[in-house]
Amino acid sequence: MPSDDEEISTQWTKSLTPEEHQRLEQQNTRLVSNHKANTLENEAKKHWDLFYKRNETRFFKDRHWSTREFTELLSDDENEKRRVLFEIGCGVGNFIFPLIEEKLDFKVFACDLSPRAIEILKTNPLYNLSETTAFQCDITTEDVHKHVEKDCIDIVTLIFVLSAIHPDKFTITLKNIFTVLKPGGLVLFRDYGLYDMAQIRFKPGNKIAENFYMRQDGTRSFYFSTDFVKSIFEIVGFEIMENTYIHRRTVNKKENVDVPRIFVQTKARKPA
Structure with a gap:
């Protein structure tokens, strides 16, 4: 039985069982109303702010797997010019602070929709204003250009962020x-994959649109296929370098938990 930290990459999504097919069909019997869907969109910042008010730094684990999965973050060239990293949807810093602990040589920009998340991030002892610039921003608007200049970033990380945005704004x-x-x-992307167990478990009344759902706390989640990710990146002009499903089983024998998870991992480049 695979342990919690074992992952298998494949080009194909999972095959659904008849029961899983039925559960996905049942989700279509009662959809989120247009009024509710519009309210969720208009109050997205509010719901994420409430999320961080409740959970602070306790919900997400630090992502110490990042340099293993994205070796592009590493550099063996001591003479290389210092690179600039932009983490979008930084939350409270679960991605950037492990990189800082590893003493990777980056100038870091970090933004999040939630002002509260940014406030919490800035209280971390590893936050150094001369090395990291964190700010509140809605990445679906042009506000980002008030903080980050054009053509200045070497690597953008987009980790479990795009799924929280309305598909119309991808x-x-x-x-x-x-x-x-x-x-x-480069863009380093990782997010929820199509037919992830979390998607299948949604009950009627939570589905907003195709592969797009409302959680109980008012936040939202989209589930991606590799084909869909490829299409939205290429429409904008990116070149796809890698685009795959990550299959993972989280196992806790003491609590009798065995949960299959599916993610999509993509590496895309802005043409030189």
Whole structure:
């Protein structure tokens, strides 16, 4: 039985059982109303602010797997010019602070929709204003260009962020990212994959649109196929370098938990 930290990459999503097919069909019997869906969109910042008010730093674990999965973050060239990293949807710093602990040589920009998340991030002892600039921003708008210049970023990280954004705004979000990246710059993307167990477990009344759902706390989640990720990145002008499903089983024998998870991991480049 695979342990919690074992992952298997494959080009294919999972095959659904008849029971899983039925559960997905049942989700269509009662959808989120248009009024509710519009309210969720308009109050997205409020719901994420409440999320961080309740959970502070306790919900997400630090992502110490990042340099293993994204070796592009590492550099063996001591003479290389200092790189600039932009983490979008930084939350309370679960991605950037492990990189700082590893003493990777980056100038870091970090933004989040939630002002409270940014406030919490700045209280971390590892936060150094001369090395890291964190700010509140809605990446689906042009506000990002008030904080980050065009063509100045070497690497953008987009880790479990795009799924929280309305699908109608995926293209403008990726265009904003494309604009701040240097020619040849990279996007490192990881998010929820199609038919992830979390998607299948949603009950009727939670589905907003195809593969897009409302959680109980008012936050939202989209579930991606590799084909869909490829299409939205290429529409904006990115070149796809890697695009795969990550299959993982989280196992806790003491609590009798065995949960299959599916993620999509993509590496895309702005043409030089």
